[in-house]
Amino acid sequence: MQAQGIDSRRAWFTVVAAFFSSGMTLGVAYSFGAFFESMSEEFDAAKGATAVIFGVTTFLFFSLSIITGRMSDRFGPRVVLAMGAVALFVGLIATSRVQSLGMGYVTYGAGVGVAAACGYVPMVSVVGGWFREQRAVAVGLAVAGIGVGTSVMSPLSAALIDRWGWRDTYVFFAVFGAVLLLVCVPLIARPPGDGTPQPSRFADALASPVFRRFALSAFTLGLALFVPFVFVGQYAKERGVDPVAAAVLVGVLGGSSVVSRVGFGSLVRRFGSFRLYRSCLMITAGSFVVWFVAGSSYAMLVLFVLVLGVGYGGFVALSPIVISDRLGVAGLGSILGLLYTAPGIGALIGAPTAGLLIDSTDGYRWAIGACFAFAAASVVLLTGLPVDGYGRLQRADNARG
Secondary structure, three states, rough: OOOOOOOOOHHHHHHHHHHHHHHHHHHHHOOOOHHHHHHHHHOOOOHHHHHHHHHHHHHHHHHHHHHHHHHHHHHHHHHHHHHHHHHHHHHHHHOOOOOOOHHHHHHHHHHHHHHHHHHHHHHHHHHHHHHOOOOOHHHHHHHHHHHHHHHHHHHHHHHHHHHOOOOHHHHHHHHHHHHHHHHHHHHHOOOOOOOOOOOOOOHHHHOOOHHHHHHHHHHHHHHHHHHHHHHHHHHHHHHOOHOOOOOOOHHHHHHHHHHHHHHHHHHHHHHHHHHHHHHHHHHHHHHHHHHHHOOOOOHHHHHHHHHHHHHHHHHHHOOOOOOOHHHOOHHHHHHHHHHHHHHHHHHHHHHHHHHHHHHHHHOOOOHHHHHHHHHHHHHHHOOOOOOOOOEEEEEOOOOOO
């Protein structure tokens, strides 16, 4: 094993960088539920209107990954990650000074959305290019950063908001987050090769009926998956749960996703990436049944986020593996950028629509029921895709790398 080659010691530095960059950027984004009530009350906004901030952020994170993934393929990941550090700092500092919710859509949505687009998909695609024999484990460890970041940032946000207020909390995250991303810049590097930019694979992906079905499934999942990040804490607080304990629910979700990200990655060889991926979507759909019957029980809410975290973590960890099994790893940044646009659109629609349903029905049951229906549809859409004897999507004729 060469010191600078595929599956080398150097390759693991990219895993460290991807772990912390994804953990920081998405930890900030997914902790928005802890800020939800404070911002909603200060700007006298309805739940649906406040949830738009998260929807815009998640949409930009996923959709801009088309651009940042391609930029990483063409110019290298260090430039992209440095851009993410600047975007996170400027966006959060600006958000800490907004005087209207509408400006928050712009400052938080664009700042954190761009930062996450720089800190996740491009970095994970780089990790995939550095590994062959241990790719599933390496990608699983890299994306585990999201779960760790979420498990830490959500309760930390609630504690800081309680002590210092939501504006000063954003200033703290701006400074700390930007510094952490800049520290990761020298750790990340373009995968071994001939030094030429990676090819664009947009056309290959869009021409593939399998990819299109896979993306449609991810879209319907996105309609449901991100609703709890915004509303499960608010749901708990409305039932008498302490704000920090309510924020812990999102932290538990992130923590359980860490286990599944690493665990499912290690099980790929035994059960097959696509077979495991489909199981994760089934688990996600089932979790909403738990939320639907939870009522005011905090224990049941903990069970809900534990189960959801398992399904969510598997979705994140296995998506790059499943799609690279089908299309190869060459130009993977552009492929993943295109794929993640689908759940991004789902998040843009899903969380604000759930807020409107909650406002209009004065309760959560219709919103939770809709989440179950959309998550179940994401499973059904995977029926009939070509799977080999190892439980993976069959490799396409035009696969590269």
